[in-house]
Amino acid sequence: MASRISAWPLIQTLILVTFASISPQLADARAFFVFGDSLVDNGNNNYLITSARADSPPYGIDYPTHRPTGRFSNGLNIPDIISEQLGMEPTMPYLSPFLKGDKLLVGANFASAGVGILNDTGIQFLNIIRIGKQIEYFQQYQTRVAGQIGPDQTRVLVNQALVLITLGGNDFVNNYYLVPFSARSRQFSLPDYVRFLISEYRKVLTKLYDLGARRVLVTGTGPLGCVPAELAQRSRGGECAVELMRAAALFNPQLTEMISSVNSEIGADVFVAANTYTMHMDFVSNPQAYGFITSKIACCGQGPYNGIGLCTPLSNLCPNRDLYAFWDPFHPSERANRIIVQQILTGDNKYMKPMNLSTILAVDSRT
Known part of the structure; x- marks a missing residue:
């Protein structure tokens, strides 16, 4: 065991060297598709009549344009x-009227906050855009691209693409635990x-x-009970909310x-589990080690921990977003x-199973 652990830095270095040499070629050829919720939505909800929007300041304050884009972030997501x-052009929201022509070949972001x-x-x-509709749009996307480059080339583009999907957190925060005695909590025990x-x-x-x-990179949920919104509503002394932490602890493993089982059935490592719970907990449990002054208080918000309500122009706003682990509640x-x-790029199997993204790129470059 000791020899395997000590060899890991060398393996990582070799992967990184390989990754550095192949990424430009892969970036030219590889489309990127994104599905999921507000953690990965880059503006689809701007085109919808919904309250789940991030299209007003101070969202986007650190984005290159310093303007809100629909991303639930101070800058990039x-x-x-x-x-x-990876040296690729960012994907555009699928609902954007500017997603056409060669832009379609870059890929598309189908994600929608709240789903x-x-x-x-x-x-x-x-x-x-519920997940079933996102998948319908993915089919529609392929039809559009096939009209441009033909069905065979479209199949190649999709097969070679990188896909990211982020779901699950809202099924607890905005469903099971949204209100006491929600319909789903009356229907099901948590397990x-x-x-x-x-x-x-x-x-x-x-x-x-x-x-x-x-x-397909599949992210788990973060530590749901540790976000400022849940601290504000459910925590007495700043400790993470127990029930939501229990939910995450059941869901993620x-x-x-399930991902391992699906891969076994397929006979290939199609789906990769990204342990975003542990990735978050690293800086939630020890923010100073990562250069943050706090992981409890949101940069933008109001009330306890800046965790109440929405981030708006009237909210408290921290002067240096890099010092805060959480942007909004x-x-x-x-x-x-x-x-x-x-x-996601370089983490070991504590974070990425069965392999990280750099390894995927290195493997794919040889096939």
């Missing part, structure tokens, strides 16, 4: 940073609810595979097991997102 690290695995998650936000979510998520992942996805700051993406 996780898909943006993945694209940046979950279940259709009844986020109903309070009204008009959002049964988690098993139900996993079975429904399996159908989503299988559908993505059926539509041609062959390299079962998600990893629910979402990481750009700097926290960068830490997460670094683990």
Whole structure:
């Protein structure tokens, strides 16, 4: 065991060297598709009549244009940073009227703030793109691209693409625990609810595979009980909310097991589990080690921990977003997102199973 541990830095270095040499070529050829919720939405909800929007200041204060874009971030979000690290152009929201022509070949972001695995998650936000609709749009996208480059080349583009999907958190925060005695909490005990979510998520992942996805990063939930919104509502002394932490502790290992099971059935490592729970907990439990002054107080918000309500022009706003792990009551700051993406790229199997993104790129460059 000791020799394997001591060899890991060398292995990482070799992977990074390989990654550095192949990424430009891969970036030229590889499309990127994004599915999920507000952690990865880059503006689709701007085009919808919904309360789940991030299209007003101070959102986007650190984005290159210093303007709100619909991202639930002070700047870049996780898909943006993945694209940046791989030398790729960022994907555009699928609903954007500017997503046409050659821009389509870069890929598309189908994510929509507020959605979950279940259709009844986020109903309070009204008009959002539920995951079934996101997948319909993915089919529609392929038809559009086939009209441009033909069906065979479209199939190649999709098969070779990188896919990111982020779901699950809202199924707890904006469904099961949204109100006391919610419909789902009356229907299911927590362990049964988690098993139900996993079975429904399996159908989503299988559908993505059926539509041609062959390299899919699947993130788990973060430490749901530690976000400023939950601290403000459920915490007495700043400790993480117990029930939501229990939910995350049940959901994430079962998600990893399900991903492994689906890969076994397929006979290939199509789906990769990103342990975003541990990635978050690293800086939530020891923010100073990562250069943050706090992981409890949001940069933008009001009330206890700046965790109440929305981030608006009337909110408290910290002067230096890089010192805060959380940008608003629910979402990481750009700097926290960068830490997460670094683990997606190079993290060991504590963070990424069965392999990290750099390894995926190195493997794919040889096939």
